[in-house]
Amino acid sequence: MNVLVVGNGGREHALAWTLLRSPNVKQVICTPGNGGTATLKGCQNHPVAVDDFEGIKRIAQKYNVSLVIVGPEVPLALGITDYLQQDNIPVFGPNQAGAQLEASKAWAKNLMQQAQIPTAQTAVFTDAETAKAYVKTAPIVIKADGLAAGKGVTVADRVELAHSAIDAIFAGEFGSENQTVVVEEYLTGQEVSVLALTDGQTIRSLIPAQDHKAIGEGDTGSNTGGMGAYAPTPILTDSLKQRIQTEVLEPTLATLQKWGIDYRGVIYAGLMITPDGEPKVLEFNCRFGDPETQAVLALLETPLDELILACCQQRLAQFPPLSWKPGVAVCVVLASGGYPGSYQKGYAITGLEQAEAKGATVFHAGTKLQGEQVITDGGRVLGVTAVGSTFEQAITNSYEALDCIQFKQMYCRRDIGFRIAKL
Numbered sequence: 001m002n003v004l005v006v007g008n009g010g011r012e013h014a015l016a017w018t019l020l021r022s023p024n025v026k027q028v029i030c031t032p033g034n035g036g037t038a039t040l041k042g043c044q045n046h047p048v049a050v051d052d053f054e055g056i057k058r059i060a061q062k063y064n065v066s067l068v069i070v071g072p073e074v075p076l077a078l079g080i081t082d083y084l085q086q087d088n089i090p091v092f093g094p095n096q097a098g099a100q101l102e103a104s105k106a107w108a109k110n111l112m113q114q115a116q117i118p119t120a121q122t123a124v125f126t127d128a129e130t131a132k133a134y135v136k137t138a139p140i141v142i143k144a145d146g147l148a149a150g151k152g153v154t155v156a157d158r159v160e161l162a163h164s165a166i167d168a169i170f171a172g173e174f175g176s177e178n179q180t181v182v183v184e185e186y187l188t189g190q191e192v193s194v195l196a197l198t199d200g201q202t203i204r205s206l207i208p209a210q211d212h213k214a215i216g217e218g219d220t221g222s223n224t225g226g227m228g229a230y231a232p233t234p235i236l237t238d239s240l241k242q243r244i245q246t247e248v249l250e251p252t253l254a255t256l257q258k259w260g261i262d263y264r265g266v267i268y269a270g271l272m273i274t275p276d277g278e279p280k281v282l283e284f285n286c287r288f289g290d291p292e293t294q295a296v297l298a299l300l301e302t303p304l305d306e307l308i309l310a311c312c313q314q315r316l317a318q319f320p321p322l323s324w325k326p327g328v329a330v331c332v333v334l335a336s337g338g339y340p341g342s343y344q345k346g347y348a349i350t351g352l353e354q355a356e357a358k359g360a361t362v363f364h365a366g367t368k369l370q371g372e373q374v375i376t377d378g379g380r381v382l383g384v385t386a387v388g389s390t391f392e393q394a395i396t397n398s399y400e401a402l403d404c405i406q407f408k409q410m411y412c413r414r415d416i417g418f419r420i421a422k423l
Contacts, residue, residue, distance in 0.1 A: 057084055073285065092264065108283065125183065132162075142183060144181065188272075189272045194244055198316065199317075200257070207232035208231065227416070244279050249269065338409070359386065365381055386401060
């Protein structure tokens with residue numbers, strides 16, 4: 001069968017790469033794709049923007065695709081699933097109503113309260129002065145309500161910084177539509193990413209991952225879309241996994257059902273495991289995480305197309321247990337210098353073949369193919385992913401492969417997995 005993947009990041013390259021390992025998948029079409037999907041055997045790109053729903057529909061019909069998988073949150077929030085389903089095109093990804101789980105943090109917090117899901121204490125404001133009057137102590141967390149590419153969250157260690165973050169949101173730093181602020185209690189502990197797939201009736205989690213959101217080593221500095229990830233994290237014991245299933249995932253799905261939302265896609269719970277071992281939800285996302293997906297899918301043995309079709313066709317309850325490779329996977333992100341602020345594009349990338357000869361898989365994110373040359377075309381450029389029997393081995397394998405790659409102003413963190421290395 002033919003599958004269409006919407007998006008152009010590392011997550012979408014990982015999805016295409018994983019799909020093409022299945023004997024059922026003949027071809028993957030990416031809209032618009034990147035330099036990695038352009039050079040992936042069995043895959044082809046079409047320069048259609050993720051919000052060009054008419055263009056995406058034409059491509060889906062032209063190639064008679066059996067499945068559309070939507071990678072990024074923006075087209076989901078804009079209603080791509082509703083649009084394509086009007087023409088009976090099977091889509092994996094929630095409809096516009098369900099995508100509010102990520103598109104509005106205030107909406108998601110309301111759902112958590114209704115479902116009695118453990119989370120941080122929260123207050124929601126629609127004007128800056130009232131929000132600033134509420135913030136009297138720090139540390140505290142300030143979030144833009146809407147989509148902000150993973151950068152709309154400020155962990156403020158001073159009241160003044162919290163006030164500045166509130167002003168920035170209402171000044172339109174994260175888009176003029178972000179005119180609501182969510183103020184949250186500051187939680188401590190370890191963050192964990194649980195990506196779960198649902199057909200609207202049943203929900204199953206994939207192996208748990210941890211990512212590094214901060215730009216600087218030691219998890220310091222500005223938040224990014226993610227500078228690296230690893231899976232499966234040993235932080236989640238079997239008992240914690242079961243608690244997350246029964247206290248977070250199932251109540252979330254039940255509340256969506258109660259609200260009349262037919263949710264078929266990913267429910268990605270970003271959780272804090274507090275020092276006393278309690279799981280609390282920080283936020284929900286309505287799609288595969290990036291770069292967690294690169295690490296998780298590197299270990300998946302169950303054909304991804306079969307799993308996703310089971311979700312689309314509401315057969316997940318009957319689907320056999322998922323199969324995973326032994327060992328662990330680590331993904332290290334190579335970024336453009338200056339990211340998550342301003343950065344330059346268009347630099348030639350060398351050493352990709354040498355990196356893969358080391359046994360790693362290099363997932364492209366901010367790249368494009370210019371003639372025969374792959375060049376930088378974004379903030380997060382590549383995700384070098386390696387598997388090992390231990391975390392130490394997987395981390396070593398990833399960095400040895402990464403050291404083969406060069407481009408001007410290249411930056412990466414050298415401590416991905418440091419939390420695990422300490423265990």
